[in-house]
Amino acid sequence: MAGEEILAAVALTLATKSSEALAEGGRAVFAALARLVRRRFQGDDAAQTALAEAEADPSDDARVQSLREELARAAAEDPAFDHELRRLWQNLTAYSRADNDGVVNNLSGSVGGNVVQARDVQGGISFGNVSPRDSETKP
Template identity: 40%
Template sequence: MPEPMLVTIAASLATRAVAGLYELVRAKFADDPVAAAALTAAEGAAPDSPQVAALSETLERTVLADPAFGAELRAHHAVTQTGRVTNSITGTVSGNAVQAGDIQGGITFK
């Protein structure tokens, strides 16, 4: 079973919620008809659909075969709540970070 992040990425790809991420994967899959078909089949599919599951498995195989692509994929990944907020943290983070949709009131770090 693919790692949870790859499943989340596959769901983001299915909705094209993160355009740069979609283009990265589409370009990587361009020379692989089976992988490209998995990407196409997942378009518009629900996050828990068999098509998104198949895409996440395809991503896992691709990442295992090409760790540099895996690093690039993770660097482009963003957590997305469709229509609400897109958060992205890349690189080394030292200090506090919050990824959230709606926050009522303040946030305090201790």
């Protein structure tokens, strides 16, 4: 999704508070996205007004467009905000796509051990030095 399309989608999602339809993990990401935007808009009357008006009437395209413009301005002024906004949006859209089959596998940061991300596992999963005989069940 291109940069402007992402901001439009974020604006509409914030305005409609559409996180209610998401699984718990998606709601947590939505809440983080909303907190990020509210924190960035603190002290900016125009941005706060745009957010409040879009939330009050998310069917008003002009209000949602105004919010998108405020998001674009904030993103242009603050690269760290832009980066975090896009990261959270990517995570949120991953939850939205996963709602169809109920699975989201996310991993971030460094891992110091074993990790398994899966939906359906048939059979066992083991780590380490286990010989095939050791994993067989004994009579």
